[in-house]
Amino acid sequence: MTAPALALEGVSVDRAEVPVIHDVSLDAAPGAVTVILGANGAGKTTLMDGIAGLAKVKSGAIRLDGTPIEKMAPYRRARAGLGYVEQARTTFRTLTVEQNLLVSQSGGGELSTVYKLFPELDKRRNLQAGYLSGGEQQMVVLGRALVSEPKVVLIDEMSLGLAPMVVRRLMTTIGELAGMGIAVVLIEQFANLALEVGTQAHVLRKGGVVFSGPCAELRGDDERLHRLYFGGPPLTTADRDAGPAESERP
Incomplete structure (x- = not known):
């Protein structure tokens, strides 16, 4: 077991x-x-x-x-x-998507893994997080936990x-x-x-x-x-x- x-x-x-x-x-x-x-x-x-x-x-x-x-x-x-994705969906709003992910990167955690899970973020990697939708911000927070291995x-x-359709998308992840x-x-x-x-x-x-x-x-x-x-x-x-x-x- x-x-x-x-x-x-x-x-x-x-x-x-x-x-x-x-x-x-x-x-x-x-x-x-x-x-x-x-x-x-x-x-x-x-x-x-x-x-x-x-x-x-x-x-x-x-x-x-x-x-x-x-x-x-x-x-x-x-x-x-131990990764923790809290309720507040907190991102660094003035940092880009990629900068938000790099903040938590450690060891061998790969950004490519996050972009594979969330291709939506790959298209917005240079956009400030404050301009993202609620669902996309949640993807960033989940991705930030993931790159910490x-x-x-x-x-x-x-x-x-979040809209039900977005929730179902995140549940798949x-x-x-x-x-x-x-x-x-x-x-x-x-x-x-x-x-x-x-x-x-x-x-x-x-x-x-x-x-x-x-x-x-x-x-x-x-x-x-x-x-x-x-x-x-x-x-x-x-x-x-x-x-x-x-x-x-x-």
């Missing part, structure tokens, strides 16, 4: 000294997409920030390729092979504010990243799209894991997802018509 690229054991994370994540254990395998789901306020982003070193890990162990990283500074975690990439709500042997950990508001590309799913509720299993067990089952998210009755027709909730940051 392949060893996990990322392993969490009994991890608890605080946000501004307030406990948010409680005793979370999960693995992310190389070449697979691990999906983290949950309602607004479930603690998904806090969990990601804890893994990346942006929120305080109060207890538990986080191992990257077998190495404990829970006490490392964020930049050391990045150097060890990550073993694991955390991706938090990349679909925010998530599968391609996994195909390169990278362990992808994905938070996504469009649950069924994430479950289509994902391998293993974990659902958070009130900071704890309430489901861990194959994505196929949840795919297309909106009523079960609703019960896992909220612990309440199945979805009504009105609930289904309301659409996905917006992202949270506890």
Whole structure:
């Protein structure tokens, strides 16, 4: 059995000294997409920030390729092979696409790999990032994580504010990243799209894991997802018509 690229054991994370994540254990395998789901306020982003070193890990162990990283500074975690694509889709707006990518380049990370995944960026490599569409900016942020030669990439709500067609295009790329042997950990508001590309799913509720299993067990089952998210009755027709909730940051 392949060893996990990322392993969490009994991890608890605080946000501004307030406990948010409680005793979370999960693995992310190389070449697979691990999906983290949950309602607004479930603690998904806090969990990601804890893994990346942006929120305080109060207890538990986080191992990257077998190495404990829970006490490392964020930049050391990045150097060890942890990439983080945050919600904000932050680019250096006055730098060109290529300059944005070069900022994160390390080791043998190749820009050609990014341009192969995103031919749209190849055509705009000399354009300032501030002139890109939202989808193209998200491609830059994903590409910036890729050229750092990550073993694991955390991706938090990349679909925010993007058209469904663009989201589907980016989801295809998530599968391609996994195909390169990278362990992808994905938070996504469009649950069924994430479950289509994902391998293993974990659902958070009130900071704890309430489901861990194959994505196929949840795919297309909106009523079960609703019960896992909220612990309440199945979805009504009105609930289904309301659409996905917006992202949270506890």
